[in-house]
Amino acid sequence: xxxxxxxxxxxxxxxxxxxxxxxxxxxxxxxxxxxxxxxxxxxxxxxxxxxxxxxxxxxxxxxxxxxxxxxxxxxxxxxxxxxxxxxxxxxxxxxxxxxxxxxxxxxxxxxxxxxxxxxxxxxxxxxxxxxxxxxxxxxxxxxxxxxxxxxxxxxxxxxxxxxxxxxxxxxxxxxxxxxxxxxxxxxxxxxxxxxxxxxxxxxxxxxxxxxxxxxxxxxxxxxxxxxxxxxxxxxxxxxxxxxxxxxxxxxxxxxxxxxxxxxxxxxxxxxxxxxxxxxxxxxxxxxxxxxxxxxxxxxxxxxxxxxxxxxxxxxxxxxxxxxxxxxxxxxxxxxxxxxxxxxxxxxxxxxxxxxxxxxxxxxxxxxxxxxxxxxxx
Amino acid sequence: xxxxxxxxxxxxxxxxxxxxxxxxxxxxxxxxxxxxxxxxxxxxxxxxxxxxxxxxxxxxxxxxxxxxxxxxxxxxxxxxxxxxxxxxxxxxxxxxxxxxxxxxxxxxxxxxxxxxxxxxxxxxxxxxxxxxxxxxxxxxxxxxxxxxxxxxxxxxxxxxxxxxxxxxxxxxxxxxxxxxxxxxxxxxxxxxxxxxxxxxxxxxxxxxxxxxxxxxxxxxxxxxxxxxxxxxxxxxxxxxxxxxxxxxxxxxxxxxxxxxxxxxxxxxxxxxxxxxxxxxxxxxxxxxxxxxxxxxxxxxxxxxxxxxxxx
Numbered sequence: 001x002x003x004x005x006x007x008x009x010x011x012x013x014x015x016x017x018x019x020x021x022x023x024x025x026x027x028x029x030x031x032x033x034x035x036x037x038x039x040x041x042x043x044x045x046x047x048x049x050x051x052x053x054x055x056x057x058x059x060x061x062x063x064x065x066x067x068x069x070x071x072x073x074x075x076x077x078x079x080x081x082x083x084x085x086x087x088x089x090x091x092x093x094x095x096x097x098x099x100x101x102x103x104x105x106x107x108x109x110x111x112x113x114x115x116x117x118x119x120x121x122x123x124x125x126x127x128x129x130x131x132x133x134x135x136x137x138x139x140x141x142x143x144x145x146x147x148x149x150x151x152x153x154x155x156x157x158x159x160x161x162x163x164x165x166x167x168x169x170x171x172x173x174x175x176x177x178x179x180x181x182x183x184x185x186x187x188x189x190x191x192x193x194x195x196x197x198x199x200x201x202x203x204x205x206x207x208x209x210x211x212x213x214x215x216x217x218x219x220x221x222x223x224x225x226x227x228x229x230x231x232x233x234x235x236x237x238x239x240x241x242x243x244x245x246x247x248x249x250x251x252x253x254x255x256x257x258x259x260x261x262x263x264x265x266x267x268x269x270x271x272x273x274x275x276x277x278x279x280x281x282x283x284x285x286x287x288x289x290x291x292x293x294x295x296x297x298x299x300x301x302x303x304x305x306x307x308x309x310x311x312x313x314x315x316x317x318x319x320x321x322x323x324x325x326x327x328x329x330x331x332x333x334x335x336x337x338x339x340x341x342x343x344x345x346x347x348x349x350x351x352x353x354x355x356x357x358x359x360x361x362x363x364x365x366x367x368x369x370x371x372x373x374x375x376x377x
Numbered sequence: 378x379x380x381x382x383x384x385x386x387x388x389x390x391x392x393x394x395x396x397x398x399x400x401x402x403x404x405x406x407x408x409x410x411x412x413x414x415x416x417x418x419x420x421x422x423x424x425x426x427x428x429x430x431x432x433x434x435x436x437x438x439x440x441x442x443x444x445x446x447x448x449x450x451x452x453x454x455x456x457x458x459x460x461x462x463x464x465x466x467x468x469x470x471x472x473x474x475x476x477x478x479x480x481x482x483x484x485x486x487x488x489x490x491x492x493x494x495x496x497x498x499x500x501x502x503x504x505x506x507x508x509x510x511x512x513x514x515x516x517x518x519x520x521x522x523x524x525x526x527x528x529x530x531x532x533x534x535x536x537x538x539x540x541x542x543x544x545x546x547x548x549x550x551x552x553x554x555x556x557x558x559x560x561x562x563x564x565x566x567x568x569x570x571x572x573x574x575x576x577x578x579x580x581x582x583x584x585x586x587x588x589x590x591x592x593x594x595x596x597x598x599x600x601x602x603x604x605x606x607x608x609x610x611x612x613x614x615x616x617x618x619x620x621x622x623x624x625x626x627x628x629x630x631x632x633x634x635x636x637x638x639x640x641x642x643x644x645x646x647x648x649x650x651x652x653x654x655x656x657x658x659x660x661x662x663x664x665x666x667x668x669x670x671x672x673x674x675x676x677x678x679x680x681x682x683x684x685x686x687x688x
């Protein structure tokens with residue numbers, strides 16, 4: 001399991017020489033991992049006959065070059081933020097949630113059903129309602145593998161993957177017949193959902209909508225839950241050492257179930273945002289589940305890891321990765337290298353970041369002046 | 378007449394189910410070897426995609442399905458080396474680095490396909506059917522058993538081979554030892570990292586081969602060609618409780634369910650929505666089996682745990 005060495009040296013005594021470096025030492029290694037990944041990307045760009053500098057400049061301006069670009073990046077980052085915050089909660093509890101994809105889909109489905117059932121509820125009520133419905137749908141889809149792990153010992157990696165597959169087929173089941181938009185051509189999508197559920201566009205003249213506010217609220221709630229509540233303290237305790245937590249009288253099974261339920265709820269809200277914040281305002285299953293989720297269930301793992309499994313830093317890292325997704329489009333336009341490059345680079349970043357975690361822990365201990373002690377242990 | 382029609386359709390459906398089981402079987406057998414050595418590889422899906430694209434592109438460029446297979450195998454081997462470097466040498470968390478490999482494979486193959494191929498062109502599949510001469514004389518049973526390409530036979534022959542490798546050889550003993558108790562194995566002079574690296578390379582090579590077989594079967598490449606098959610293969614390892622025969626049973630189940638659903642849909646017997654529900658069935662069944670298996674049989678004790686001398 002992933003265990004961040006947060007504060008573990010705080011009580012080690014003596015003068016802490018690394019006090020001032022600690023926040024930066026931890027960041028140095030993941031930053032290096034990204035630089036390494038960008039170097040891989042530069043090589044790929046070069047192989048395809050594009051100037052890497054031009055490519056990266058296009059990527060950067062496409063992502064952060066102006067108000068519209070900044071807004072487009074924010075839009076791309078919303079699902080990453082939401083899934084990522086959920087991943088923080090699960091991973092901190094020592095539970096690996098690979099089921100973001102399925103949780104997004106189930107959240108989107110439940111939110112869509114609510115919007116279909118209550119089309120005339122006024123917007124200020126319906127918008128929060130569909131977001132909550134998304135959270136409930138994803139939460140249930142997370143709680144099931146959570147409970148299976150806690151009470152039956154089922155490996156959550158496997159069960160969440162299976163739950164992804166089940167959710168994908170469930171979506172296509174619903175859109176094949178029941179929820180499909182009426183018309184001559186059969187496309188796996190619903191009709192345009194009620195306008196009362198549309199996420200309002202924020203003022204400022206861009207396409208940015210309320211989803212970003214929802215994501216920020218969820219991130220703050222996630223932070224408060226994990227680090228400022230007794231529930232979160234129990235979750236993190238279980239993540240650090242389930243046996244000790246049990247000995248201390250905590251209900252480890254309940255914590256594991258809760259963690260995956262919260263994690264799924266965050267992803268489910270992302271599903272609701274993907275429906276009601278999209279330009280088409282439909283649930284679309286055409287092209288398969290991956291086309292709907294845009295791999296956010298997996299990419300959210302990337303941003304959470306990169307954010308050090310901290311909800312607020314995950315917001316920042318999600319915004320950066322959202323920039324890569326948004327900038328990938330102008331990269332493709334400018335140097336004719338498909339934006340699939342960005343997905344590939346995301347994978348490289350993951351590998352480099354997790355590969356360097358051991359190194360990161362070492363650097364952090366070095367900065368805290370405790371390396372000799374650790375070596376002896 | 379209609380009777381004959383039905384029986385021959387059932388035979389054809391079962392035969393195609395066996396064919397569809399092959400990519401699952403190859404990938405899951407390889408994954409089982411790795412997991413027996415204590416290494417979880419969640420990147421199977423990505424390696425399959427890379428193997429599939431390599432096979433597709435080689436077959437397209439050189440007009441040879443056999444070279445395609447070889448390329449799928451080779452890139453699988455290279456991915457194995459990379460994954461061993463990440464997990465064995467750098468001690469990276471296995472579940473997450475596997476997701477990294479998956480994302481890399483998903484994006485990289487899509488990138489290469491768009492850049493090198495562009496418009497989809499189909500390739501010739503592998504048509505060597507070594508036992509076809511038996512099929513003519515043995516009727517329907519013969520069609521079921523003898524009409525397959527050589528790859529199907531190789532895949533199913535690998536079941537006893539992998540069983541033998543894991544249970545009867547010194548290498549297999551070492552694999553199980555480093556998967557159950559790497560510290561003890563290390564004390565006895567077994568190279569834990571060496572055995573794990575070898576197991577990872579075997580697993581990834583088979584995943585690359587599985588992707589190649591898939592590409593040669595559908596004779597085309599597209600983004601996300603594998604569509605979750607690699608992830609299902611990982612689940613099949615648990616389904617089969619880390620035993621080759623169990624893995625084979627699971628692969629056949631998934632293969633035959635998909636072929637049956639496909640056939641029923643083509644024949645117009647069931648609608649698309651019923652087909653979706655039916656396609657869900659193996660995944661639901663896997664979850665149920667996971668509940669039963671996790672109670673009954675333990676996984677390799679050191680699975681997902683990186684090895685260090687100081688524990």
